[in-house]
Amino acid sequence: MCEEILDLGINRLELGYDLRQELVPGVKAMIANGSVKVNSVHNFCPVPRGAPRGHPELYTPGSDDRREREYAVAHIKETLRFAADMGAKVVVCHSGNVSMNRYTMDLVRMAEHGEQFTSAFESLKLKAQIQRDKRAPRQIDALCDSLEKLVPAVRETGVALALENLPTWEAIPTELESEQLMRRFAGSGIRLWWDIGHAKIRDNLGFINSRRWLERLAPHIAGCHIHAVAPPGRDHLMPPHGEIDYKSMANWIRTDILRVLEPAPGTPTEDMRQGIALIRAAWDPEAAAPESKGNPR
Numbered sequence: 197m198c199e200e201i202l203d204l205g206i207n208r209l210e211l212g213y214d215l216r217q218e219l220v221p222g223v224k225a226m227i228a229n230g231s232v233k234v235n236s237v238h239n240f241c242p243v244p245r246g247a248p249r250g251h252p253e254l255y256t257p258g259s260d261d262r263r264e265r266e267y268a269v270a271h272i273k274e275t276l277r278f279a280a281d282m283g284a285k286v287v288v289c290h291s292g293n294v295s296m297n298r299y300t301m302d303l304v305r306m307a308e309h310g311e312q313f314t315s316a317f318e319s320l321k322l323k324a325q326i327q328r329d330k331r332a333p334r335q336i337d338a339l340c341d342s343l344e345k346l347v348p349a350v351r352e353t354g355v356a357l358a359l360e361n362l363p364t365w366e367a368i369p370t371e372l373e374s375e376q377l378m379r380r381f382a383g384s385g386i387r388l389w390w391d392i393g394h395a396k397i398r399d400n401l402g403f404i405n406s407r408r409w410l411e412r413l414a415p416h417i418a419g420c421h422i423h424a425v426a427p428p429g430r431d432h433l434m435p436p437h438g439e440i441d442y443k444s445m446a447n448w449i450r451t452d453i454l455r456v457l458e459p460a461p462g463t464p465t466e467d468m469r470q471g472i473a474l475i476r477a478a479w480d481p482e483a484a485a486p487e488s489k490g491n492p493r
Contacts, residue, residue, distance in 0.1 A: 197219070198222075198223065198226050198231065198232050200465075201232075202231065202232065203465075204465070204468055204469065204472065205472070206457075206472075207231065207232050207233060208232065208233045208234070208235050209223075209232055209233070209234050209235070210234070210235065210236040210237065210238060210288070210454075210456045211223065211234055211236075211237045211238065211241050211242075211282065211284070212238045212241065212250070213238045213239065213240055213241050213243070213250040213251060213252045214243065214249075214250035215241050215242045215243065215250070216242060216243050216250075217242045217243065217245065219242070220242055223282070224282075227282065227283065233283065234279075234282040234283055234284045235284055235285055235286070235419075235454050235456075236279075236284050236285065236286040236287070236288060236419060236454050236456060237275060237278065237279040237282065237284045237286070237287050237288070238252060238287075238288045239252060239271075239272055239275045239287050239288060239289040239290070240252070240254055240255075240271050240272070240274075240275050241275050241278060241279075242278065244271055244274070252289075252290040253290050253292065253293075254267075254271070255267040255268035255271060256268055256290060256291060256292030256293070257269060257272065257289070257291055257292065257338075257339055257342035257343065257346070258291040258292030258293075258335050258336070258338055258339035258342065258368045258369075259292050259335070259338065260295050260334065260335050260338060265338060265341070265342050268342060269342050269345050269346060272287070272289060272346055272349075272357070273346065273349040275287050276346075276349050276350065276353045276355050276357065277349070277353055279353070279355045280353040280354065280355050284355060285355065285356065285418075285454065286355065286356045286357075286358050286387070286389070286418045286419055286454060287355055287356070287357050287358065288358050288360050288389045288419070288421075289357055289358065289359055289360065289389075290359075290360055290362065290367075291339055291359050291360075291367070291368050291369055292335065292339065292367075292368055293364070293366045293367050293368065294327075294328050294331050294332045294335055294366050294367075294368055295331060295335070296324075296327045296328060296331050296366055297324075297327060298364075298366055299320060299321075299323070299324035299365055299366070300324075300363070300364040300365045300366060300401075302320060303317065303320060303321060303324075303365070303401055304401065304428055304429040306320070307400065307401060307427075307428035307429070308428060308429075312401070312402065312428070321365075321402070324365050324366075325365075328365065328366065332368060332370075332373070335368055336368060336369065336373055336376075336377075339368060339369070339377075340377070340380065343357075343377075343381060343384075343386055346386075347381070347384045347385065347386065350384065350385035350386065351384075351385060354385075355385075356385050356386070356387045356418050357385060357386055357387065358386075358387040358388055358389035358417075358418040358419065359374065359377070359386070359387070359388055359389065360388075360389040360391055360394075360421075361374070361388070361389070361390060361391055361394050361395055361398075362391070362394055363391075363393075363394040363397035363398055363429065363431070365401075365403060370404075371404055371409040371412075371413065374388055374413060374416070375412060375413060375416075378413075378416040387416055387417065387418035388413055388416045388417045388418065389417065389418060389419055389420070389421070390410065390413070390417045390419075390420045390421075391420065391421040391458070392420055392421060392422055392423065392440060392445070393421065393422075393423040393424065393425045393431040393432065393438075393440070393458070394421075394431070395409070395410065396425040396431075396439075396440055397425055397428065397429045397431060400425070400427050400428040400429065401428060401429070407444065410445070410448065414448055414451075417453055418453060418454065419453045419454030419455065419456060420449075420453060420454070420455060420456065421456050421457075421458040422455060422456065422457050422458060422475060423438075423457070423458045423459060423460075424436075424437055424438025424439070424440050424471075425438045425439065425440060426438045426439065427439060432458060432459055432460035432463075433459075433460065434457075434459050434463055434467045434468060434470065434471030435470075435471045435474045435475065436470070436471075436474060437467070442474075442475055442478035442479060443478045443479075445479070446478065446479050446480060449479050450479070450480070457471075457472070457475075459471070
């Protein structure tokens, strides 16, 4: 895995949630000999013992189930300690979903059929908003309770915990909720993680204006996942596939945030090479190379 990434001219990794325990010694050996550097880790990593497979939402800190939140907090602490051992700066974390009917895929299907600006689309989106507005506050409170329990581990390890933006309507936190969380946890080591593709999907479906929200949230963002999106919702593509205006992000991307490529499993090597070249050209030939997500899946 690491050698394939090195062949692309990239030597910094995000260790993914599919990293199995038996692969850890090999990664550690490559870190020890200076071949690679780990800058970020995607929760939960490595795959928790006893889990049937890796998944970022095995347990979620914003769940409305107390026992699940307890599991989430315990395993996030383990990931934070693992990240510190790997020399990483950030753990990327999914917060969870509001307990409500799932409307996002129906909205995506309608948009795929050109129905995005119809009354039926707007009616479904309003129905989703009403349900979410009713149920989300309780789960945001639950997320805050989990984060309070995690702050000591964040401070102990020196590894930031970054909450990732997700593409669905049901996901927490939204951009506004994220802004409120950053005010509450200012200076604690709780940060945000901006997935460029997820933000584009939310933009395509009319949930947000992603450019404006990126400007508002930029001071709180620890890093980003980089991939392209074919409208309305097919993501994890490498450019030139998909439609994302990378040039418009050039000033933001040159800050000290972490930059992590997140292609779909099975992406051809040549697509990776071409995508890396196009992204570098958009952001400045002299800009630092994006990292690759070291996710063996």
